[in-house]
Amino acid sequence: MERAGVRLVILGAGESGVGAAILAKKQGFEVFVSDFGEIKQAYQDELNQYKIPFEAQKHTEELILNATEVVKSPGIADKVNIVKKLKEKNIPIVSEIEFAGRYSNAKMICITGSNGKSTTTMLTYHILQNAGLNVGLAGNIGKSFARQVAQENFDYYVLEISSFMLDDMYEFKADIAVLLNITPDHLDRYDYQMANYVKSKFRIVQNQTASDHFIYCDDDLEIKNYMAYADIKSQKHPFSIEHELKNGAYLKANNLMINLTNSDQFEMTIQDLALQGKHNTYNSMASGILAKTLEIRNETIRESMGNYKNIDHRLEFVANISGITFINDSKATNVNSVWYALESLNTDVVLIMGGVDKGNDYTMLKELMRQKVKAIICLGKDNKALHDAFEDDVEVMVNTFSASEAVQIAYHMAKKGSTVLLSPACASFDLFKNYEDRGNQFKAAVKEL
Known part of the structure; x- marks a missing residue:
């Protein structure tokens, strides 16, 4: 059934955006997909297969601001220019859900x-x-x-x-x-x-x-x-x-x-x-x-x-090498998640953390840091916030710039019976594609030891 003149514009061509485009096409909407970044080849192929027009690495205003309704990826903030303009024109913006x-x-x-x-x-x-x-x-x-x-x-x-x-x-x-x-x-x-x-x-x-x-x-x-x-x-x-x-x-x-x-x-x-x-x-x-x-x-x-078996990158057991347990908690992108991870461990910990700080308040971690964490290995481009937060609570803090460097240093610092925990408290996109990439690189580095 053709919904004549009903134009649905989708901002963001990731999994949720492409899914919404396929559904909209099936429901007879006129559909257009726009992504300010690159679009993965697999998603481009799908959009072509469904004959859905799209653009990458730009938002063309005349193709977007004529929408009847917009489906916006949750990753796009309201302060983004195109979203502000849509709001000025009172064009409804909804989530894929x-x-x-x-x-x-x-x-x-x-x-x-x-x-x-x-x-x-x-x-x-x-x-x-x-x-x-x-x-x-x-x-x-x-x-x-x-x-x-x-x-x-x-x-x-x-x-x-x-x-x-x-x-x-x-x-x-x-x-x-x-x-x-x-x-x-x-x-x-x-x-x-x-x-x-x-x-x-x-x-x-x-x-x-x-x-x-x-x-x-x-x-x-x-x-x-x-x-x-x-x-x-x-x-x-x-x-x-x-x-x-x-x-x-x-x-x-x-x-x-x-x-x-x-x-x-x-x-x-x-x-x-x-x-x-x-x-x-x-x-x-x-x-x-x-x-x-x-x-x-x-x-x-x-x-x-x-x-039940737990999901990847959430307190995921990786290996036990020379009596040292390695745990991948790369999905811990906020302070509270790290608190949970430390709270669930009953050993000494060498903690690998850092990345893009979202304005974190680290106060709630201080007590657990003093009790359990023997060393912090910072993994990120800018680790100043971590040093400011914890240099009085933990004896050793080291800066590293890759997963393999962080893992090797952690391995040398950890004692038999202790745990090396990757639980970053931060987003990953300064050194990695996403938290999965960070977790996978950590696991690969552990396997190389």
Whole structure:
């Protein structure tokens, strides 16, 4: 069906942009894709295959400012020139999730939070698959949501949703929403105002009704403060490792308990969880509650939470060489993630960190640094912020400019029984393509030792 005169412009030709273009074409829109950077050859080939016009390394205003609507990649900030001009002309800008959601009747399970999103999303997907549900996985992970709506037919979607995506979501509704935690991250995109970031995260519950579910951490101060005056229509399911709760999850002795109204009790010892460490107990609680709201059997949940394998670049075991354990946590691009990584280790640590600092406040790491970290190996072009933050807390700090140099120095500094941890707290694009590239180079360097 041809949507005469309805012009959809897509900014950004990565996975989400190309997915949105394919869906838009299928829905009969006139489509144009524009990327200010280069477009990968594989994506160019696909756009050509679908006869979708595109441009790279520029934004041609006369081809963009005539749009009926724009789908914008979450990586493009609002302060970018072309976005400002679109806003001046009142041309609606939406996220790929918002756009694709219009064309799917599947049940939407949406997971957000500053940390633990990917792990919780993958664990939830794992449980739902094991329960035999027809489920897709999208958002910040894997194939784009729009592409799957265009090409697949799932009954459920588990979506990892970032605050940048939420900022451009308006009508979309999560049937089940999960908010794991809120800690300072990406504040450069929120005028350095924590309140703006918190508000953005709570967009996960917008449009929810009394038949929907909201699963959240009751130990998180920012969430608790906001919940005190928020008007949330959905059924609330809190989780905590600090106190017992009704209609949610909590710890009793060493058991993870889930008690939901109208549902049988779930119980599992935390030693049996595949994901260890305090932060992962939270992730397992969130996924467990979610599975219970979908009436998945206790045995299936227990089995799935016991045999799950963690994702790459998130506290990923690489090797044990001469009694030294190497762990790749390249996905830790903020301070809180590093705190979680250090908190989950019970050995001395040689920490490799650094990269593009997003205005980080390192104060929360100081105590753990003093307790566990014997040396910091800085891996980045400008390490001044790290030196300023930690030179009084850690005996040795060394600057390096490549993954192999960092790994070799770490290996010589580490003692038998200690851990070399890559957990950068920073973005990677000063020395690497992305956090995956950084993690892969780290793993390759360890294998060369």
